[in-house]
Structures are given as structure tokens and as C-alpha cells.
Amino acid sequence: MRIGKGRITAAEVARRAGVSQPTVSLILTRNPKARVAPETRERVLRIAAEIGYRPNRLAQALVARRSFAIGVIVPGFDNPFYARVLSGAEKVAAEAGYAVLLCEMGALDVLQHLNALRDRQIDGVILAGIAASTLPAAALDDLNVVLINQPSTRFASVGGDSLKAGTMAAAHLLGFGHRRLAFIGPASSIPAFRFRERGFVQALRAAGVSMPGELVVRADASIAGGLAAMRRLLALRERPTAVFCANDLVALGAHKACGAAGVLLPRDLSILGCDDIEMTTLVTPELSTIALPQRELGARAVRLLLRQIEEGPRETPPAQVLPPRLVVRGSTGPVAIPGAAS
Amino acid sequence: MRIGKGRITAAEVARRAGVSQPTVSLILTRNPKARVAPETRERVLRIAAEIGYRPNRLAQALVARRSFAIGVIVPGFDNPFYARVLSGAEKVAAEAGYAVLLCEMGALDVLQHLNALRDRQIDGVILAGIAASTLPAAALDDLNVVLINQPSTRFASVGGDSLKAGTMAAAHLLGFGHRRLAFIGPASSIPAFRFRERGFVQALRAAGVSMPGELVVRADASIAGGLAAMRRLLALRERPTAVFCANDLVALGAHKACGAAGVLLPRDLSILGCDDIEMTTLVTPELSTIALPQRELGARAVRLLLRQIEEGPRETPPAQVLPPRLVVRGSTGPVAIPGAAS
DNA sequence: TTGTAGGCGTTATCAC
DNA sequence: GTGATAACGCCTACAA
Numbered sequence: 001m002r003i004g005k006g007r008i009t010a011a012e013v014a015r016r017a018g019v020s021q022p023t024v025s026l027i028l029t030r031n032p033k034a035r036v037a038p039e040t041r042e043r044v045l046r047i048a049a050e051i052g053y054r055p056n057r058l059a060q061a062l063v064a065r066r067s068f069a070i071g072v073i074v075p076g077f078d079n080p081f082y083a084r085v086l087s088g089a090e091k092v093a094a095e096a097g098y099a100v101l102l103c104e105m106g107a108l109d110v111l112q113h114l115n116a117l118r119d120r121q122i123d124g125v126i127l128a129g130i131a132a133s134t135l136p137a138a139a140l141d142d143l144n145v146v147l148i149n150q151p152s153t154r155f156a157s158v159g160g161d162s163l164k165a166g167t168m169a170a171a172h173l174l175g176f177g178h179r180r181l182a183f184i185g186p187a188s189s190i191p192a193f194r195f196r197e198r199g200f201v202q203a204l205r206a207a208g209v210s211m212p213g214e215l216v217v218r219a220d221a222s223i224a225g226g227l228a229a230m231r232r233l234l235a236l237r238e239r240p241t242a243v244f245c246a247n248d249l250v251a252l253g254a255h256k257a258c259g260a261a262g263v264l265l266p267r268d269l270s271i272l273g274c275d276d277i278e279m280t281t282l283v284t285p286e287l288s289t290i291a292l293p294q295r296e297l298g299a300r301a302v303r304l305l306l307r308q309i310e311e312g313p314r315e316t317p318p319a320q321v322l323p324p325r326l327v328v329r330g331s332t333g334p335v336a337i338p339g340a341a342s
Numbered sequence: 343m344r345i346g347k348g349r350i351t352a353a354e355v356a357r358r359a360g361v362s363q364p365t366v367s368l369i370l371t372r373n374p375k376a377r378v379a380p381e382t383r384e385r386v387l388r389i390a391a392e393i394g395y396r397p398n399r400l401a402q403a404l405v406a407r408r409s410f411a412i413g414v415i416v417p418g419f420d421n422p423f424y425a426r427v428l429s430g431a432e433k434v435a436a437e438a439g440y441a442v443l444l445c446e447m448g449a450l451d452v453l454q455h456l457n458a459l460r461d462r463q464i465d466g467v468i469l470a471g472i473a474a475s476t477l478p479a480a481a482l483d484d485l486n487v488v489l490i491n492q493p494s495t496r497f498a499s500v501g502g503d504s505l506k507a508g509t510m511a512a513a514h515l516l517g518f519g520h521r522r523l524a525f526i527g528p529a530s531s532i533p534a535f536r537f538r539e540r541g542f543v544q545a546l547r548a549a550g551v552s553m554p555g556e557l558v559v560r561a562d563a564s565i566a567g568g569l570a571a572m573r574r575l576l577a578l579r580e581r582p583t584a585v586f587c588a589n590d591l592v593a594l595g596a597h598k599a600c601g602a603a604g605v606l607l608p609r610d611l612s613i614l615g616c617d618d619i620e621m622t623t624l625v626t627p628e629l630s631t632i633a634l635p636q637r638e639l640g641a642r643a644v645r646l647l648l649r650q651i652e653e654g655p656r657e658t659p660p661a662q663v664l665p666p667r668l669v670v671r672g673s674t675g676p677v678a679i680p681g682a683a684s
Numbered sequence: 685t686t687g688t689a690g691g692c693g694t695t696a697t698c699a700c
Numbered sequence: 701g702t703g704a705t706a707a708c709g710c711c712t713a714c715a716a
Contacts, residue, residue: 059693401709
């Protein structure tokens with residue numbers, strides 16, 4: 001084992017400085033009420049620096065009964081959305097001296113991951129892309145939790161305004177004159193998707209536009225899902241003229257299906273995504289979308305979590321909701337003039 | 343604080359079972375040489391299960407002098423490549439009961455991250471996309487290390503055969519009749535990129551094809567980098583007929599530049615990437631590439647690391663190299679017949 | 685077969 | 701001002 005062999009302990013520093021070990025600890029923690037002789041402090045600090053003493057955070061954790069680590073649980077990285085969220089989260093956590101324990105669903109399920117995190121005395125958990133409501137009630141007991149992209153009365157949360165995203169999508173497409181609109185999205189319990197759909201449907205209804213059942217297509221929140229779903233839509237006798245997708249991956253899959261079928265965007269069909277991941281600018285035409293600040297979500301989630309850890313939970317859990325932003329690129333446009341076929 | 347309040351300890355189990363705490367420990371660790379009365383074991387196990395006892399892994403770590411956690415350090419998630427590697431790594435680690443501490447470069451540099459990991463008594467570290475040779479010699483001392491995609495005499499490593507990837511790229515493009523070939527890649531010290539370039543150049547040279555300096559373009563290993571680089575190539579008096587890119591992101595950027603410039607792939611130009619990330623199938627035509635098994639790299643890296651942790655380092659560090667695989671899609675093709683312009 | 689003693693590296697609370 | 705002493709929760713001897 002190469003590990004943990006000759007690590008320098010506070011006791012070692014104490015020995016060399018000719019003081020007791022607790023004194024070293026007292027000085028090193030810079031405790032305000034540490035009333036130590038200046039020359040002692042000097043000497044201890046010098047020696048500690050010389051021999052490169054670094055406190056064992058595990059030992060600190062044991063006595064402090066907290067680990068200075070947080071867990072982040074995500075469904076998977078196939079969706080770059082979570083990669084970005086994670087990136088923002090890691091940055092803030094690292095700067096604050098917290099470690100990020102990464103948990104991806106798949107090998108272990110959420111509950112197992114939560115248990116593993118508990119066993120490590122995790123200080124808090126961030127849940128992204130996983131519906132807290134599908135978990136057993138006790139699963140999150142006694143944990144500091146921040147939810148991403150799902151409002152909750154029980155837990156703190158930060159997310160984009162999914163309902164509004166749906167509304168904006170509807171407004172954008174209606175504004176182009178579309179009246180036969182479709183939606184592609186998962187039937188999953190993930191709140192963000194449900195709210196996007198609901199916002200979209202409500203806005204359509206408010207505008208007096210109805211969406212027949214055949215135009216709501218269920219699909220995995222993935223490229224493959226979007227592709228399959230769009231194929232179904234294209235096979236319809238009467239196609240939609242515009243499609244809002246639950247997220248960009250789905251939209252990109254739909255985009256691809258159109259390319260394969262020779263359907264020209266946005267002339268024959270408009271496609272609108274949601275999230276604004278990098279891939280959106282890769283395709284031709286580039287994908288219009290409703291942008292969510294992904295890294296910012298991760299960053300804020302951690303800040304919220306750290307505050308909760310350090311100040312204790314609030315009576316009423318804070319909920320930050322960030323405004324979505326419409327990004328018009330090339331995949332959406334006005335409805336084609338009938339009969340003006342090229 | 344919601345944390346660590348009423349956690350059940352082994353002592354508590356012992357009290358209820360009417361045995362001593364070490365006995366509980368003895369039974370729970372399922373130590374082979376634990377010769378305990380069957381009924382005692384029975385009772386302890388039952389009570390432990392009843393009150394939901396779970397050992398504190400931090401305390402275990404303290405005495406075991408290891409944390410059952412590994413660190414993974416990556417440059418960033420902007421490149422889905424690392425997301426996939428991470429995904430593979432996390433899966434194996436989680437199944438083995440190890441935690442994954444995620445470190446992204448940026449907020450903290452590698453050295454700071456390494457220190458933070460050391461302080462947490464990390465059992466080992468996986469380095470991806472970061473040249474170990476650029477680190478101070480002592481930075482990785484006394485650590486179990488596995489490098490991804492960079493061979494090393496000092497550390498264990500797992501990676502694709504980058505040199506061969508370059509060779510295969512050359513063979514593929516030469517096979518289509520291309521003789522004016524370009525390379526786009528970073529000037530970075532990341533070994534994988536250097537080897538891909540070297541393999542490519544060497545294979546060309548071996549085939550008697552030279553690559554003038556103007557056809558080797560330096561660019562960030564990103565979409566933006568590839569885009570800018572391809573613009574430069576397209577501005578050349580005499581354009582290349584085929585381009586090999588250091589990775590898929592660069593290739594996608596190049597792909598995009600061609601789309602914008604009206605250069606038709608693969609008729610006017612062939613583009614070949616490397617890695618095989620999901621995005622490659624999103625563009626039209628889909629990107630041909632040299633595939634590397636990304637999740638597998640992550641998974642193997644962890645397995646190698648765990649073995650090293652559990653069995654101690656080998657005299658000669660193991661190096662697994664996985665064969666790259668050519669994936670021909672639509673972005674590469676035969677050189678256009680001169681004069682046969684459409 | 686089981687309990688007692690000691691220690692892992694800290695921090696916190698006291699006497700001195 | 702400083703140094704014992706006692707946790708934190710667990711594990712590994714060794715005694716009983």
C-alpha cells in the first residue's frame with residue numbers, strides 16, 4: 001500500500017515543536033479564542049509548514065460529525081445538461097472546500113446511492129433529473145437536500161421556470177402562425193418535463209388552439225426517443241407544422257428524423273427544443289430552443305445547499321427559479337404559405 | 343443541522359443485544375476468523391437490521407487508514423468524452439463500494455485538487471486528459487494513480503492506441519485516394535493528441551505523402567477551435583481534400599465550417615474525427631471517426647486502480663491499450679474526380 | 685466464545 | 701497560556 005504511510009500528523013508537529021498535540025490543533029484551526037503565546041504559535045506554524053503538515057479531513061469529519069462533502073445524483077451523462085449542471089456544482093463546491101461525490105443512476109439505484117452517501121456522513125445531497133416524489137418518503141429524511149428543476153414544498157430547490165418555458169414555446173410558435181402543434185416528451189415523472197408540457201398545452205388552450213392526442217407523442221428524453229417520435233409524427237396523415245420537444249436531445253433526434261425524411265426545416269416544419277445544450281448549434285439549421293442556465297443551476301444549488309448545511313434548514317425551503325430565455329436559431333420559422341411549395 | 347443527529351452506532355446495537363461493541367463489529371465485518379456463537383450472531387444481526395444500523399464509513403476509514411474513495415480528475419465536461427469516461431468509472435467504483443470524488447480543472451488546479459484529495463485520504467486517483475508529465479514530480483508521490491490515454495513508465499495506464507488511431511486515419515483517407523491531407527489539433531501536451539498526430543504523419547510519410555506545414559493547423563480541442571481552424575484551411579489557395587482532426591469536437595467544428603462555407607462533404611472534402619462521441623451522428627453527413635471505447639476506458643481504469651489499491655503497486659505498472667476502431671459514416675469518401683463538378 | 689484495552693487523527697473542555 | 705483528558709465510531713489485538 002502506498003497510501004497513508006508516512007503521513008504527518010498533528011502529534012508529529014507537536015513533538016517537534018515541543019508542545020502538546022491539542023495545542024497544535026488549537027493554533028492550526030485559528031480558533032479565535034485561541035490564546036496562545038505568540039512565539040509558540042509562530043514556532044508551531046513554522047514547523048507545520050516546514051514538514052508539510054495537513055490535517056486529516058477524515059478525522060476532522062469524525063469529530064465534527066460532518067464530512068465536508070456533498071453528493072450529486074444525476075440520471076446519467078448521456079444528457080450534456082447534467083454534465084453542465086455538475087460542472088457548475090463542482091466549481092462552487094471545490095472553492096468552498098467541499099468534495100463532490102458523484103452518483104449516477106444505473107449501477108446503483110437512488111436509494112442505494114443515498115445509503116452509500118449517508119454512510120459517508122454526507123453533508124447534503126443535490127438531486128437532478130430525479131423526481132423526489134417517486135422516492136420513499138423516508139429516503140431523504142435527515143438529509144440536507146436541494147432539488148434541481150423541480151419545485152417542492154419540502155425541499156429547497158433551484159430550477160428554470162419550466163411552466164414558463166412551455167408558455168414561451170407556445171408563444172413563439174403561435175407567433176409564427178402555427179396552429180397545428182405537436183409535443184414530444186417522456187411520460188416520465190420528472191417534473192421539469194411535465195411542467196414544460198403543461199405550460200405549452202395551457203398556453204395553446206388559452207390561445208384557442210387545441211392539440212389532438214395524436215400530436216402528443218411519448219418518447220424517451222433522448223436523441224433516439226426524439227427520432228422515433230418524429231417518425232411517427234411524419235407518418236401522420238395530417239402532419240403538425242411545429243413541434244415543441246421536452247428537451248434538446250429529443251429535439252435533435254426529431255431534427256435528424258426530418259433530415260432523413262427530406263423534411264426541410266423550418267419551411268416544412270418548425271422544431272423547438274429546450275435547455276440550450278451545445279449540440280444545438282451543431283446541426284443545420286441550428287436548433288431554436290428555450291435556454292436554461294445549466295452551470296448556474298448547479299452553482300446555485302450548491303450555494304443553497306451550503307447555506308442550509310451551515311445555517312440549518314429554513315422553516316420554509318427556499319426556491320430559486322430562473323427565467324428561461326428564448327433562443328431563436330434556424331429551426332423555427334413562420335408557417336409555410338400553402339401552395340408556395342418549391 | 344439535520345446531520346448526524348441520531349445515527350445508530352455499533353455501540354447501540356451492542357447495548358441492545360447485550361454484548362460488547364467489538365463483538366458487534368466482529369460479526370458485522372463478517373470476519374472469517376470470527377468464531378462467535380451462532381445464536382449471538384443471529385441476535386446481533388437481527389437487531390442491527392431492525393434498528394437499521396449502518397457502519398460509519400468515515401470511522402472505518404480512519405482506522406483502516408484508507409477512505410474507500412477514489413478521485414477522478416478531468417479537464418472538463420465540455421467534452422462528452424470525459425463524461426463517458428466518468429460514467430464508466432463511476433459505475434465500477436460504485437459497484438465495488440467506492441465513492442468517486444469528482445474534480446474538474448478550472449476553479450482549482452490539479453495540484454490543489456490533489457492536495458484536497460490527499461487530505462481526504464483518497465485511495466487512488468484517475469487522471470484523464472491531463473499530462474502527468476506536466477506535473478511536478480512529487481505531485482503524485484505516494485498515490486495510487488491510473489492514467490487514461492497516456493502511456494507512462496511510472497504509472498499504470500489504460501488508453502486507446504493513439505498512435506494506431508493516427509495510422510488508421512491515414513490509411514483510411516489514403517485508401518480513398520487522398521494525397522493532400524491536413525491535420526487539425528491542439529499544440530497541447532496531452533499525449534493522446536500528440537500520438538494521434540504522430541501516427542498520422544508517420545503513416546503519410548511511409549506512404550510517400552508529405553504534409554506541408556500550412557496543412558497542420560493548431561486549434562483548441564473544441565468545436566470552436568475546429569471551426570476556426572477549418573476556416574483557415576478553406577482560405578488556402580490550394581485546399582486539402584481530406585482532414586484528420588485530433589478529436590471529434592474539432593472535427594465537428596470543422597464540419598460546421600464546411601457547412602457554412604458551402605463545402606460539400608465528402609465530395610469536396612473528407613473530414614475524419616477521433617473518439618466517436620454521440621454528437622457524431624447528429625450532423626449531416628454523419629461524421630466518420632476513429633472510435634475509442636470511452637466508458638470502457640473509465641471502467642478499466644477503475645478496475646486497475648482498485649487492484650493496485652488492494653494488492654499494492656506492481657514493480658512494472660500495467661498498461662492496457664485498447665484498439666481503436668474505424669467507423670465510416672458519411673463525412674469521408676473518395677477524392678472527387680477532377681472536372682466532375684456537379 | 686466473548687469482553688477489555690488501545691489506538692486511528694482530530695477537536696473541545698476543562699484544569700493547571 | 702498550555703497540557704491533560706475525553707470524545708467521535710470503529711477495528712484489531714489480546715485476555716479471559
